[in-house]
């Protein structure tokens with residue numbers, strides 16, 4: 001947390017300065033007592049509270065079914081929360097009407113583990129799609145996009161090392177290539193926040209590590225706030241400043257990464 005050195009009033013000249021903590025900055029993402037029930041009997045999220053500051057990278061971990069994906073989806077109401085509040089940037093997402101919700105979603109990038117791309121379109125069109133929120137649907141198709149837009153999309157592809165595949169159809173890519181294109185598309189959106197749901201889960205360990213490195217580096221370069229879910233504790237250790245663990249839909253812990261007992265997380269994954 002930032003601190004403000006404050007000169008004592010009327011104190012001894014040599015007295016150490018009093019340190020007054022500055023109020024913490026407004027969070028980019030604030031989740032407050034979020035609950036999600038599917039039907040009367042299945043409570044998937046129970047009073048989840050979480051706050052993410054600008055530029056933070058937060059990993060959400062937890063066993064299968066602990067509610068990680070539901071949490072990310074509830075944050076932007078891809079799934080409607082049952083109770084609680086979510087605030088993203090300056091918007092109360094839970095109270096937002098459709099138009100306001102659409103506007104805030106334009107500032108939030110998503111990277112999912114699969115089915116990220118429109119299969120029959122070219123790689124370049126898929127990346128251009130990332131800008132749709134800013135430019136409107138017309139610019140989506142490669143043919144209708146302005147030269148500036150195409151140039152920006154090519155630049156995003158260069159950044160993920162795939163410029164040479166710009167014209168290839170998205171359904172002709174490997175899993176690793178698809179995830180790189182998904183990252184390029186997220187960059188094209190120029191998001192302030194990225195929610196990534198197991199962004200490399202479908203990749204083999206080596207490709208997964210490589211794509212995760214790339215993802216984390218590019219997000220850092222752009223100072224994007226990132227929340228990602230993962231089963232790979234090494235990815236959490238390497239790429240998150242903070243780790244939030246879910247167990248049975250509740251926050252089990254929320255710790256700076258350096259304080260997470262990675263070697264003793266058996267309970268978190270116990271059935």
Ligand SMILES: Nc1ncnc2c1ncn2[C@@H]1O[C@H](COP(=O)(O)OP(=O)(O)OP(=O)(O)O)[C@@H](O)[C@H]1O
Pocket residue numbers: 038042044062063064065066067068069070071
């Ligand atoms: N649309 C739905 N209807 C009913 N139950 C659902 C729905 N979506 C998710 N669930 C249930 O909610 C629980 C949490 O699912 P969720 O996908 O959020 O978990 P997760 O932690 O992301 O799991 P994983 O690590 O396997 O991806 C699971 O029991 C799941 O079956």
